Amino acid sequence: MNSKKVYIKNNRRTILIYILSILLALMWAAAAFGKLTDLDNFHNELVKSPLLEGFANTVKWVVPCGELLLAIALIYRATQLFAFYTSVFLLSLFIAYIVVIIRFSYYDIPCACSGFAEGLSWEGHLIFNASCMILAIVAIFISQENHQGSNTGLRRYCTIGQKPARKKWRYIFSYRL
Secondary structure (H helix, E strand, O other), rough: HHHHHHHHHHHHHHHHHHHHHHHHHHHHHHHHHHHHHHHHHHHHHHHHOOOOOHHHHHHHHHHHHHHHHHHHHHHHHHHHHHHHHHHHHHHHHHHHHHHHHHHHHOOOOOOOHHHHHHHHHHHHHHHHHHHHHHHHHHHHHHHHHHHHOOHHHHHHHHHHHOOOOOOHHHHHHHOOO
C-alpha cells in the first residue's frame, strides 16, 4: 500500500513537470519564432536600445536561436533540468534588462518582442517574465524532489559514505563518442 502511494505521488509530480516544461517550451518557441519571422523589425528595435545597440547584429541571431534550442531542451527528459535552470538564468537576465529600462531610461524604448508578448508594456513584461521564472523554479524543485531517492544515473554508483567499485566507474566512463 505504501509503495502505491509513492508511485501515485511521483506520477503526479511527473505530470506536473511535463505540464510546466510544455508551458515553458511553448513560451520560448513562440518568442523565438516571433523574432525569427520578423527579423528585420527585431533588429531595428534592438538598435534603438541604448544597452544593446553595439551588439544588435549578434543578439538578433543568438537570442532567437537560443530560445529555440531551450524550447527543444525542455521537451526531452534528459535535458529538462538543465533547461529549467537555463530558463531561470535567461529570465533573470531579461528581468534585469527590463528593470534597467524602466528605472534608468529617460525616453520611451520600444519593445523588441513579438508574438503574444508584443502588446505588453514594460511592466507587463516584467510580471510575465517573473511569472515564467517562478514556474521554472517550481519545476526545478519538483524535478529534484521527484528524482531524490531514485536509483538512476550516477546516484546508484556514487552514494554518500560509500566508495564506488572500480569496475563500475570504468564501465561508466568507458563510453566513447
